[in-house]
Amino acid sequence: MIARSSLVLTAPQHASLKRHLFPGDGKEAAAVLLCTRVEAAGIKLLVRDFILVPYAACERESNFLTWSGDYLENALDLADEDDLSIVLLHSHPCGLFEFSLADDRSDAQVMPAVFAGRSKRHIGESCHGSAIMVEHGAIRARLYDVNHRFSPVDLVAVYGDDLHYFWNPDRYPPLAVRRPLAFSDAMRTELSRLSACVVGVSGTGSIVAEQLARIGFGNIMLVDFDRIELKNLNRILNSSIADAEARRLKVEVIAEAILRYRCDVRVTSIPSGIGCADAIKAAAGADVLFSCVDSDGGRQICDLMSSAFLQPLFDVGVTIPVQTTGAGPSILDVVGRVDYVWPGGSTLxxxxxxxxASLAAEYLARADVASHSARVKEGYMPGSLEEAPSVISLNMRAASACVMEFIARAYPFRHDPNVQRARTVFSLAACEEEYSSEDGFSKTANDGLARGFKRPLLGLPILED
Structure with a gap:
C-alpha cells in the first residue's frame, strides 16, 4: 500500500534538528518546521526551513516542555508569504515513540492558534502538524485539518547519501528491529509501500521499469510521450511487432507488461514529455525519481524536480563515442553513467x-536543424558525444547499475560509505569502473529546494504558458 501522507527532510536538515533536540542533557527540546505542501498522490509536506527554539526560551524536563509563543508567531510570519504548513517538533529523550497525553493537550491548545494565524488572503484548505523525534533519529508525525482533527503521517523520509524511511507503526507493522536487509522479503515488503517515477521508458527506461516492478515497488509512474516503432524494437523490453505496427504508446506497452506479472501494483501511464506541467505535477507525488531520458532538457527538468519536491534522483545515460579516420569509423569507448542526486546535494x-551550451544546442537542433548542423560543422558546438541508440546489452548493464544504486542507498550493503559513490562511470572498452564522491563536486546555492508547486513551476516561466 502506498503512503497517503508523508513528511520529507534532507539529511542535513535532519542532522541539524537532531543535534538541537538532543544536546545530551536528557531534556526535551523544540523546533518549528516550515513546510511546502504538495498534493499529488496524497499529501507531502516538504521541509523548506526550520526554527530552533533556544533552550533558554523553554522550560525543559525529561518528559515536559513549554516554550515562548514568540517563536510560533515568528514561524507564522515566515510561513505567510508562500502559505507554508507548520509542524511543531520536539524530542522524547525517554524513547517513547508515540504521542503522550501531554502532547495531545498541548496540540489541543496550540493548533487552533496556528490555524487562526493563517492570512485571509490565502484560499483553499491548509494543514499543520506536530511531530516527535527519538534519540536515534526516528520521527513520528501527525497532521491536523481545519477542523483540528488529526490523522497520522504514514511516512517520514530523510534523504541524503542514504535513504531513511520512518513508518507510522500503527499502520505499518515494523519490518525488523533495524532497516530491512537488501534483497530480502522485508525489502520487498517496504518497497510495496513506495512509489517510483520512471521518466523515459525506451532503451534504459523500459529495463529500469521492469526491474523496479519485479523488486516490488507498489506504485510505478511511467512518463514518455513517444510511441513504439520498428526501429526501436531491439532495445525496448516487452515491445512487439504488433505494438510497432499499431504505433502504441511506450508507456501503455510497459504498463500492460507489468500488469501481466504483478496483480498488487498500481501503474500510472503519463503519455507526455516531462516538460509538460501536468506530467511534472503528477510525478511530484513519487517517492523516488528515475531519469532515463536521452535529452539534456529532460535531465534538467528531472534535476529541478528533485530539488523542488525533495525527491532522490537516479540518472542513467549511455554513450558510444565514435571517431572517423581514413580507415573508416571506429569505436572510441562504450560508456555507461549513473548519477545519484539527493535533494540539497550537488545537482546534475x-x-x-x-x-x-548543451541545452542551447539541443534547442537549436529541434528549432533549426540546418543552422545547428552548420554550427557543429564550424566547431561552435560539441557534436562528438551524442546519446547513442545503443544495443540492449549496454542498456541492460547501465539500467541494472541504476537500480542497484537505489538499493544500495535504501538498504546499504557496500563496504564503503555511499558518499563515495555519487557518480559511477563504467567503460566496457577499458574494462574499468570509476567513482566520484559527493564531496568532489562543487555545489552552488539551490533556491529551488522544497519549492513545491510555487509559480512559476520549477522556476521556469515557460511551464506557465
Missing part, C-alpha cells in the same frame, strides 16, 4: 551532466 547541473 552542478556536475555538468548538462550545461547551458
Amino acid at each position: 547541473g552542478d556536475r555538468k551532466v548538462f550545461t547551458p
Whole structure:
C-alpha cells in the first residue's frame, strides 16, 4: 500500500534538528518546521526551513516542555508569504515513540492558534502538524485539518547519501528491529509501500521499469510521450511487432507488461514529455525519481524536480563515442553513467551532466536543424558525444547499475560509505569502473529546494504558458 501522507527532510536538515533536540542533557527540546505542501498522490509536506527554539526560551524536563509563543508567531510570519504548513517538533529523550497525553493537550491548545494565524488572503484548505523525534533519529508525525482533527503521517523520509524511511507503526507493522536487509522479503515488503517515477521508458527506461516492478515497488509512474516503432524494437523490453505496427504508446506497452506479472501494483501511464506541467505535477507525488531520458532538457527538468519536491534522483545515460579516420569509423569507448542526486546535494547541473551550451544546442537542433548542423560543422558546438541508440546489452548493464544504486542507498550493503559513490562511470572498452564522491563536486546555492508547486513551476516561466 502506498503512503497517503508523508513528511520529507534532507539529511542535513535532519542532522541539524537532531543535534538541537538532543544536546545530551536528557531534556526535551523544540523546533518549528516550515513546510511546502504538495498534493499529488496524497499529501507531502516538504521541509523548506526550520526554527530552533533556544533552550533558554523553554522550560525543559525529561518528559515536559513549554516554550515562548514568540517563536510560533515568528514561524507564522515566515510561513505567510508562500502559505507554508507548520509542524511543531520536539524530542522524547525517554524513547517513547508515540504521542503522550501531554502532547495531545498541548496540540489541543496550540493548533487552533496556528490555524487562526493563517492570512485571509490565502484560499483553499491548509494543514499543520506536530511531530516527535527519538534519540536515534526516528520521527513520528501527525497532521491536523481545519477542523483540528488529526490523522497520522504514514511516512517520514530523510534523504541524503542514504535513504531513511520512518513508518507510522500503527499502520505499518515494523519490518525488523533495524532497516530491512537488501534483497530480502522485508525489502520487498517496504518497497510495496513506495512509489517510483520512471521518466523515459525506451532503451534504459523500459529495463529500469521492469526491474523496479519485479523488486516490488507498489506504485510505478511511467512518463514518455513517444510511441513504439520498428526501429526501436531491439532495445525496448516487452515491445512487439504488433505494438510497432499499431504505433502504441511506450508507456501503455510497459504498463500492460507489468500488469501481466504483478496483480498488487498500481501503474500510472503519463503519455507526455516531462516538460509538460501536468506530467511534472503528477510525478511530484513519487517517492523516488528515475531519469532515463536521452535529452539534456529532460535531465534538467528531472534535476529541478528533485530539488523542488525533495525527491532522490537516479540518472542513467549511455554513450558510444565514435571517431572517423581514413580507415573508416571506429569505436572510441562504450560508456555507461549513473548519477545519484539527493535533494540539497550537488545537482546534475552542478556536475555538468548538462550545461547551458548543451541545452542551447539541443534547442537549436529541434528549432533549426540546418543552422545547428552548420554550427557543429564550424566547431561552435560539441557534436562528438551524442546519446547513442545503443544495443540492449549496454542498456541492460547501465539500467541494472541504476537500480542497484537505489538499493544500495535504501538498504546499504557496500563496504564503503555511499558518499563515495555519487557518480559511477563504467567503460566496457577499458574494462574499468570509476567513482566520484559527493564531496568532489562543487555545489552552488539551490533556491529551488522544497519549492513545491510555487509559480512559476520549477522556476521556469515557460511551464506557465
